[in-house]
Amino acid sequence: MVLLVTSDNEQFQTEKDIVERSVLIKNMLEDVGESDQPIPLPNVSSSVLKKVTQPSTGPTEIDVRGRYLSTASTTVESPSRPPILEQSQDETRKRTTDISEWDQKFITVDQEMLFEIILAANYLDIKSLLCRRWLQDGSQHDQGARPPEEIRKLFNIVNDFTPEEEAQIKKENEWAEDR
Template sequence: MSPPAKDETNATSTGKNEVRLIPSDEPQGGPGISVERSILIKNMLEDVGEGSMEEEIPIPNVNRAVLEKVIAWCTKHQGDPPSTGDEDNDSRRKTTDIDEWDQKFMQVDQEMLFEIILAANYLDIKALLDIGCKTVANMIKGKSPEDIRKTFNIQNDFTPEEEAQIRAENEWAEDR
């Protein structure tokens, strides 16, 4: 007797390095993810032992659309070597260094971009978090405070006097 057919939209292999995640907005199940990119999931499996872990893990802070984006990124970067501490320090200084695929991946609306950053932080996917933060840094780079407020829809709550004081205190940081 053959096993029942799985719904292809939610079917994923759950081998040793993959587990199915359940997004916050879809309690019946979600897509699979390679655990090697998510420290949170890797640690969960190590803590409870892979044999005793169910094949599905609820992810209450991430909806399906964001989870699918995160999984797409993890799938693309599945074979990437883990970064070393030296590379991390160097790459953090280079905010514009994002490879072409990742730049295209991050070309989403602001809400989705920030949801991806939050999900990467929650799932402890450091490389994706760094790319998300670099993307936001590149959005800010070279802009005036007024332009940044416009870009991110931030209201200026400083009085003109407070703003002048802050500018005077931070004059040394201005591009010359």
């Protein structure tokens, strides 16, 4: 077991194989060796850490980047992109994104918590957590893409464009508005 201390001074006894999903913590453990000393996580709150260390619900393995892999996974198609053929001339027609069962169940949270987790995942170096839920929570909207006003409200982003800048950017991107 590993003892973690969060930014709000809560202590968590966590199984080593779970916390080692974090490359940061894994490296720390390797550096300090076996120790009873708590590991401070000054950039992660207790509520976020609870989410990050939620156990998996299925048979799992851990990849080199600390990603939790579930043997039960589903495949979804990206909703509105042509196929990705990065650095190749493959003839693949569909881009697919694997989302493990654990990832799907993982972040059923509000939008503020979503980015808190993204920040924590960045700090802890857990890449798989960075963006999974954007596709399902941040991106989707009843009529398609969310309007900028709604995204601002959703994520509490302050609009700092001048009226002229906003008008120009709106004109440049008018094509993407709902039809």
